[in-house]
Amino acid sequence: MATTGAGAPAITAPSSSTFTASSPFSLKASRTSHRQSARRVSVNVRCVSSPPADTSYKTKVPRNANMAKLQAGYLFPEIARRRAAHLLKHPDAKIISLGIGDTTEPIPDVITNAMAERAHALSTIDGYSGYGAEQGEKKLRSAIAATYYADLGIEDADIFVSDGAKCDISRLQVLFGSKATIAVQDPSYPAYVDSSVIMGQTGLYQQDVQKYGNIEYMRCTPENGFFPDLSTVARTDIIFFCSPNNPTGAAASRDQLTKLVKFAKDNGSIIVYDSAYAMYISDDSPKSIFEIPGAKEVAIETASFSKYAGFTGVRLGWTVVPKELLFSDGHPVAKDFNRIVCTSFNGASNIAQAGGLACLSPEGLKAMHDVVGFYKENTKIIVDTFTSLGFNVYGAKNAPYVWVHFPGRNSWDVFAEILEKANVVTTPGSGFGPGGEGFVRVSAFGHRDNIIEAARRLKQLYK
Amino acid sequence: MATTGAGAPAITAPSSSTFTASSPFSLKASRTSHRQSARRVSVNVRCVSSPPADTSYKTKVPRNANMAKLQAGYLFPEIARRRAAHLLKHPDAKIISLGIGDTTEPIPDVITNAMAERAHALSTIDGYSGYGAEQGEKKLRSAIAATYYADLGIEDADIFVSDGAKCDISRLQVLFGSKATIAVQDPSYPAYVDSSVIMGQTGLYQQDVQKYGNIEYMRCTPENGFFPDLSTVARTDIIFFCSPNNPTGAAASRDQLTKLVKFAKDNGSIIVYDSAYAMYISDDSPKSIFEIPGAKEVAIETASFSKYAGFTGVRLGWTVVPKELLFSDGHPVAKDFNRIVCTSFNGASNIAQAGGLACLSPEGLKAMHDVVGFYKENTKIIVDTFTSLGFNVYGAKNAPYVWVHFPGRNSWDVFAEILEKANVVTTPGSGFGPGGEGFVRVSAFGHRDNIIEAARRLKQLYK
Incomplete structure (x- = not known):
């Protein structure tokens, strides 16, 4: 119940019984019982009406090797x-x-009231709205820019509202494509590595070192204050950097982030800066990578309402792609990300966006x-x-x-x-x-x- | 206003001024004014403080060639x-x-009331919930299976709740990967082709025929009753098929869909059947591909609440991946799709899901x-x-x-x-x-x- 906070994923783990349990629709399960029966009492075989194993119909579509x-x-x-x-x-x-x-x-009621109000409005002629902008409602984009990026040179148009940071990380990987190389903090939130594997950016998993080939793991330990020794880090196209870090809880200092931005600039890399926990910062560590001069030319920032307003189930976040960020041919990264967002996304739920706007009111x-x-x-x-x-x-x-x-x-x-x-x-x-x-x-x-x-x-x- | 129904994308078209307008942060814009100044009055050049064009910082990250x-x-x-x-x-x-x-x-208020109620509940200890299952709430999956797939052998676990069909089409493309080949009805909803291009499944755009290389376009015209002549269609891994079709409005008959399923089975292809408009069917055309015997071994179905309940802005849909559908190596497609959903998605908004459940009540x-x-x-x-x-x-x-x-x-x-x-x-x-x-x-x-x-x-x- 409410004390566990575990949601419902228990029914859904990839290795759960959902996909292997015996059912009238599972030929594989039927095959197993066929074989077991055959082992026990051969005369029973005729009772098994399911076709034998090798007649199970398989398509001729090869499994995506990256998934494997x-x-x-x-x-x-x-x-x-x-x-x-x-x-x-x-x-x-x-x-x-x-x-x-x-x-x-619980979500503070100044926020849930706004969502309920928006829901009710959707049943009125004047309050109804259909497709919103894929990039998010203008008002919310403005409010995010004003609240979190005032004086940092980030404008409304640089903000892409999303249904959460995890979702945007995968959309960013689609943007970069299969030829991109990535670096991650080690340890770090597993979605960076897994989405990279899925996109085909990596080699096979190497059991001995517990790493995927072709990913640069930047070791973060108590010994180095959980900030990688950049002199030993190989150049990659993309550097995923989460601060405050999940799982270590370490927030990079201004000095460290200045080094990171310089490292990216020297290498021509793009930092994907995950700031989902920025509001938890108690000291003077930067809350946005864009506090570091020059970061707009080398960084994307992804963020979320999940851990501030309890929006883990409501789903709302945002990604900042500054217009100054350019691919090697001079093409703006934001222009391609906009195309990804328009093609593979249809905007966050309008009710969640009403909640986001309430989050950014003085009371919220x-x-x-x-x-x-x-x-x-x-x-x-x-x-x-x-x-x-x-x-x-x-x-x-x-x-x-x-x-x-x-x-x-x-x-x-x-x-x-x-x-x-x-x-x-x-x-x-x-x-x-x-x-x-x-x-x-x-x-x-x-x-x-x-x-x-x-x-x-x-x-x-x-x- | 409400009479236009156009949402806000006007501000967000990829070629909009957002990315090219002069601004204090756009070196490119500054360069232009530099050159114009230089042409007009050379003495003005010294007033332009922006650096000249070729010093604009560019990363060394190559643009994803598929995006281009x-x-x-x-x-x-x-x-x-x-x-x-x-x-x-x-x-x-x-x-x-x-x-x-x-x-x-407007959305019928039996549905918006349920969403408002869920929103309010989120501000209470007992009614709060955080992360939901990535595949959707159990109750909603059950209701979808019972409402639309009763007697078709589709179970709760085959249903993946999503934030809409467009989003799931892209997730399916990521599942299939860059080596998959696709066929589309011509004409058809552009997200199939565009997501295929983004994933690198296609060749370049051929201006003369207005087609991308390596996509099989299945011509649908008044002459063939908007159903392709399958005898002229080359085998592909994936066949996107939308019925009732967007844009032609044609719904395939039972006979036609039987031919399609046979075609897929003979070729070992997977059909991605987009049934977003199924409730608009007035005659006895099938409302689900799974009405066709054998379809569970060759088809995925994607669907949406958008056009039934006005959920274009609320965002809720679902995809059916039957456990019987297997890749050529026998690996269940649903198992890999589950992994994609767990890695790149965090479930549809819980408030939208409450709305979906209300949609499937008798009043809804x-x-x-x-x-x-x-x-x-x-x-x-x-x-x-x-x-x-x-x-x-x-x-x-x-x-x-x-x-x-x-x-x-x-x-x-x-x-x-x-x-x-x-x-x-x-x-x-x-x-x-x-x-x-x-x-x-x-x-x-x-x-x-x-x-x-x-x-x-x-x-x-x-x-």
Whole structure:
């Protein structure tokens, strides 16, 4: 229920029974039972009416080889699957999810009222609207530019409203195409790497190093303050950079981002800067890459209302593609991104956009600030818990994530231990890349009583 | 205003001034003024502080060559641009848009009430929900399966809820990958071809035949009853087939679809069947490809609430990928599509999904039926108008589109004539492929008084 915050992905993990369960429509399942029957009592074979295995009709369409490169399921559905398996074994377990980073607190009603009002208006002649601009409503684009980019030289037309950062990351990958090369922070949010694999930008997965070929992994560790040693990083076309980082919670300083922009400029690379957690920044780290002089010529920024206003299910975000950003032939990147957006997207839901506009009103901004403040208090409880137990803990200060070190241990083992012994779902660090091995990410999204209860159980487990 | 139904794309056409206008941030614009100044009075050059042209910073990231293949803007933004240009010349023109197929009638309040209720619930502890399943809410998937696919062997798990058919078409293209070959009806909805070009499945655009290389165009004309002569169609991996067709309005009969399924099966192809207008069918043409025996082994179906419930701006649709559909290596297509959806999408807006569920209640179904009936009455008015003027008119019976023949004339010329002389926006047939040359598509989406007024003006123009 509301205490788990896990949404419904449990039913949908790629490896779930949905696709393998026996059903009247599954020839594959029928084949299995055919064989099993045959092994047991051969006389039963005639009762099996399904055709034998090799007569299953297959199209002649080859599977996309890039899809075959992907490892296991996408991280979060996989966690949901393991959580569901645990529940099956322990139906009475009172699981607390500090796993997938899902928001739990209600959306402030200044925002939901605006969405309800828009919904009602759609049933009136005057209030009805059909297709909106693919790039988002003009008013919302203006409000985003004015709220987050005032004095940074970003204009309304540079803003593309989306149904969320994850969706725009894939659209950006389609824009760059299969020949682009990418770099990612290691560890980082898995959508960058997975979308790159799907687009065919990578080689095969190399089991020994747990990396895909042709991706530049920029190691971020406590030793380098979670900022990569750029002198060892090879040039790529695209650099995905998330700050505050998911999962480490580290926010890059002004000095670090200045180095990053210089690195991109020297190499002629494009930075895709994911600022989905910018409002969680407490110190003077930049909240936008465009605070760095010259960034408009080398960077795209993607952002989201999800973690500020609880819009994980409502779906609303934006991407900034400055008109100054040019491909090597001088063609503006924004012009091609506009074409992608017009061809493969039809705008975010108009009701969600009404919510976004309310988020950016004075009352909405105050309400989002309060939501962020609440989760930051949660973060402090989690940090205090692990610190009191003697763990080294990172992130947290500028992000809703606590990055806890379990030196020498396997992340999935720690994940399983905490799930089985404390009924708390976390996220194994290695799910974010090999650089996450030995860590787990603990999310601060949760009701206060759940955070306190999780803290109590963790103290019990690791006392 | 509400009478135009054109949304806001006018500000956003790829060739709009957004990307070329002079601004403090556009080096390119500064360069132009530099040169103009230099031509006029050389002494003024020193006043231009912008750097000269060749110092504009360019990244070293090559533009995706597939993007460069695309011709002009996506059709509908291009129409919006021409409409805006007309308005600029004639600011008092009372334009009626029967162009982009945008719905105009309010959403029935049984549906908007459900959306408003969900919005309000999101501000309560009990009613809040965060991330939903990427594939859609279980209840909605069940309702879609029960409403549209009862007795067709399609189960909840085969349904993927989306933010609209256009978006899912692009996700399907990413699934198939750059090596897939496609066939399209000619004429057809431009998103199939454009998304194919973007994915790199095609050759260059061949100006002489107005076709992209490596796409199989299946000609659909009055002569063949708008169903292609399959004996002349080359095998492709994917066959995009829209019925009732956009733009011709033709719905394929059961016999024709049986031939299509057999053709796909013989060739080992996958049909992507776009049924976005199925509820407009008045005769006994199938409303789903899955009414055809064996289709589950060769077809995907994509559908939408847009044209039934006025959800063009709310954004909600679905795609059916039957578990029986297998790639040549036996891998289920649904399993890979699930991975695409999990990686590049985060589910449709939960508020829109609440609306979808209300659409499928008994009251919602009745309300959608009434909306469809209203637009079908509009269709009749348009058909009667053109018929009375002696035009040959197609489609209309099973679709909200009237396909009007202007033999020997250029579609864009007819489009311009109707816009300039009657202030009515239509869609030039050639925008849907070379097979649409000599036709315009007239959309029946409009307020009744606008339809009647448009009919009056057209009678005046072509009397």
